[in-house]
Amino acid sequence: MGLIxxxxxxxxxLPAGRRLTVLEDVSFTAEDGDFVVVLGESGCGKSTLLNLIAGLLPLSSGEIRVDDKKITGPHPSRSILFQQPSLLPWLTTKENIIFGCKLRGESENLEERCAQLTEIMGLSGFEKHYPHELSQGMAQRVCLARALMGHPDILLLDEPFSALDTINRTRLQEELIEFWAIENFTVIFVTHDIDEAILLGNKIVVLGGHPCHIIEIFEVTLNYPRDVGEPSFFDLREEILARLKSASM
Ligand SMILES: Nc1ncnc2c1ncn2[C@@H]1O[C@H](COP(=O)(O)OP(=O)(O)O)[C@@H](O)[C@H]1O
Ligand SMILES: [Mg+2]
Known part of the structure; x- marks a missing residue:
């Protein structure tokens, strides 16, 4: 069933009685375990879409359902990761990772899960560090570990690696794919970067226009890990670019 x-x-x-329609008639689905990338230029409404799926914003019309239940607000089964690391400065790495679970009173396997994520996210040795002692890449890893801590069914990611340098971005993309392959949660990943979209998604929802709508949905069948140098990678990039260009004319 998944996400609809x-x-x-x-x-x-807006002030003075003005209104701004950001998204119009957007429809797509994510089956359980899908890695859906939402691709669109800056300002087109990607964060708005993700916040609607997270239940952080009310819809103007339409419906979002998870396993046939209408979304009416935030839920821990859908965790969200933002572009900038958002850690609590007075808590250590480990305390930040387990914070949400502790708050919800989830105590089962807390230590084991935290240790597993710390290891996978390359945070070993940094458990007792405070956010100001971490690089931005490290801080974003802590946020990712925190988002995954409670075994979410759906992970929502809002351009999570765009502020990172290329080396850190590439590493985190690879780690996310590896972990997704192990745990098979559903991912909705927002980006404006075509290469990132093709590297990660098994489905790419291309958005465009004002108000923003779906231009096309691409199914990506390339094997993971993907390589930007592959001819089929290049072909798909050209196809997506062509669709974006024709849609903006
Ligand atoms: N709370 C809000 N009130 C008014 N306008 C908003 C609000 N949030 C976003 N917008 C507008 O919606 C449009 C899309 O924003 P956003 O979803 O952040 O785009 P993206 O994430 O694709 O860059 C922008 O024009 C932005 O100014
Ligand atoms: Mg955004």
Whole structure:
């Protein structure tokens, strides 16, 4: 069943009675275990879409369902990771990772899960560090570990690696794919970067226009790990670029 986004629209009310329709008639689905990348230029409404799926914003029209239940607000089964690391400065790496689970009173396997994620995210040895003692890449790893701590069914990622340098971004992309392959949660990953979209997604939802709507949905069948140098990678990039260009004319 998975996630169903059905005919959703979002209009913001602005000062002086003005209204801004950001998303219009957006529909797509994510089967359980899908890695869906939402690709679109800056300002097109990607964060708005992700916040709607997270249940952090109300819809103007349409419906979002998870396993046939309508989303009405945030839920720990859907965790979200933002572009900038958002850690609590007075807590250590380990305390930040387990914070949400502790808050919800989830105590089962807390230590083991935290140790597993610390290891996988390359944070071993940094458990007692505070956020100001971490690089931005490290801090984002802690946020990713925290988001995964409670075994979410759906992981929502809002351009999570765009502020990182190429080496850190590539490493984190690889680690995310490896971990997703092991745990098979559903991912909705937002980006404006075509290469990142093709590296990661098994489905790419291309957004564009004002108000923003779906231009096309691509199924990506290339094997993981993917290589930007592969001819089929290049072909898909050209195809997506061509669709984006023709949609903006
Ligand atoms: N709370 C809000 N109130 C009014 N306008 C908003 C609000 N949030 C976003 N917008 C507008 O919606 C548009 C899309 O924003 P956003 O979803 O952040 O785009 P993206 O993440 O693709 O860069 C922008 O024009 C932005 O100014
Ligand atoms: Mg955004």
């Amino acid at each position: 986004v059905e005919d959703i629209s979002k209009t913001f009310s």
